[in-house]
Amino acid sequence: MGKKTKENRTIHQLRNHFEVERELAGRLRNSNREERTKLFSSIYDELFERVPDHPRLVRRETPEKSSTAVVARLKILEPHLDCKLRFLEFAAGDCRLAYEVCSRVENVIAVDISDQRSLTDIVPDNFSLIIYDGYNLEVPDASIDVVFSYQFLEHLHPEDVDAHFENAARVLKEGGLYVFDTPHRFSGPHDISRHFGNKLECFHFQEWTYLEMSELLNRHGFIFNYIYAGGKVRKGSLLNALWRLAERLVAMLPRRLSKVVSTRVFRSVTMMAVKG
Secondary structure: OOOEOOOOOEHHHHHHHHHHHHHHHHHHHOOOHHHHHHHOOOHHHHHHHHOOOOHHHHOOOOHHHHHHHHHHHHHHHHHHOOOOOEEEEEOOOOOHHHHHHOOOOOEEEEEEOOOOOOOOOOOOOOEEEEEOOOOOOOOOOOOEEEEEEEOOHHHOOHHHHHHHHHHHHHHEEEEEEEEEEEEEHHHOOOOHHHHHOOOOOOOOOOOEOHHHHHHHHHHOOEEEEEEEEOOEEEOOHHHHHHHHHHHHHHHOOOHHHHHHHHHHHOOEEEEEEEEO
């Protein structure tokens, strides 16, 4: 038995995970849109089959841990929810967050490429799940008040980023919000690649900065983009400007020092964007 790492896996197990995921990510990275719609439905099954010690397989989430995760995401969302709103979550996974949001809004739509819910779930009356191909989303235009995603945008193929934000902007009402959290590039890589270098080679196809994300949002018709700091959204333009200045200064540091600083300051890009 090899020496265990902080993740309770041996270096050999981590290397196998990395090699397998890098291979599968390469298939996705080199695929066209039609090929990706087929790969989406099978590639994680292959990953879990070939990496039996994958954390998502061996980590059994207790009700307490699940509740903690939901509470943490609700802290991001809670200020933007009320009983008259329609809410949509991309990559809803087991839908536990979406179920919780049902008690706070009028209607909830969860969107994902597969149904990952438990068969024993009690489903709220105002909840619906849409299984889609990653592109064609059958939700009416300008029908949603708040869109949410958590640790999802980093998994988008570079050619699919614009398509995703077009979908988000299309379904949102004027003045509607896209609230999201995605890993910050400066403190990455945040996937298994981190154990073997500073290059994204696995299922995180890109990780962003606040400045890069703001430019992307502006391009897709989001007129105001606000950051979260200290767990709260900050709407002051001065603070936003200072935050982006801090990014520029950190970017000028040597890579090793930049990463040390960023792990304390720039763990994730958490934002609220307003559709124009």
